[in-house]
Amino acid sequence: MSRIRTHIGDITRLEVDAIVNAANTSLLGGGGVDGAIHRAAGPDLVQECRLLNGCKTGEAKITAGYRLPAKHVIHTVGPVWHGGMEGEPGLLAGCYETSLRLAAANVCKTIAFPAISTGIYGYPAELAAETAVATIRNTLQDLPEIDTVTLVAFDDVAHAHLLKALKRNED
Numbered sequence: 001m002s003r004i005r006t007h008i009g010d011i012t013r014l015e016v017d018a019i020v021n022a023a024n025t026s027l028l029g030g031g032g033v034d035g036a037i038h039r040a041a042g043p044d045l046v047q048e049c050r051l052l053n054g055c056k057t058g059e060a061k062i063t064a065g066y067r068l069p070a071k072h073v074i075h076t077v078g079p080v081w082h083g084g085m086e087g088e089p090g091l092l093a094g095c096y097e098t099s100l101r102l103a104a105a106n107v108c109k110t111i112a113f114p115a116i117s118t119g120i121y122g123y124p125a126e127l128a129a130e131t132a133v134a135t136i137r138n139t140l141q142d143l144p145e146i147d148t149v150t151l152v153a154f155d156d157v158a159h160a161h162l163l164k165a166l167k168r169n170e171d
């Protein structure tokens, strides 16, 4: 039974141990899902983020969830798409792997990801879904303590890419 599932909707509504934010290196908020998470969490979130001293692309940092139903927010910074020849796939994989390891280290058994980098950062959704599913599948083998990973699509088109990647990457 796979520990990976999908969901179409707003990640800020999910009652999980951790939701992942597609942030920028400042960690001080932005548009897209970053903006939605900060709006839903309230002003205490950015106050805690100020203490984190930013985050490098491909890495992740964790905060409380404040007014969100999720207990924690794991802030990760995806790569901006420049055509795929500047290390983007490896950096995107790093976002998923470091976020999962950080979740496990903070006793988060359920975690939800948005489609990192596929919005403002322009990463092709189909390629991003492939990297996400492959990386999550590999990393989960090391992390039996994680019960469920939810891949959140904001619309049906994004959801179709996730389903295709899950099917193509079946064991």
Ligand code: APR
Residues within 6 Å of the ligand: 009, 010, 011, 012, 022, 023, 024, 029, 030, 031, 032, 033, 034, 035, 036, 078, 114, 115, 116, 117, 118, 119, 120, 121, 122, 123, 152, 153, 154, 158
């Ligand atoms: N719930 C789930 N998914 C969402 C939500 C939401 N509430 N809002 C947006 N998304 C989806 C988008 O449709 C896209 O598929 O999240 C995915 C990531 O898009 P962005 O939020 O634009 O993130 P990204 O492409 O990684 O760009 C990050 O945007 O908001 C700024 O500060 C952020 O500079 C950073 C950049």
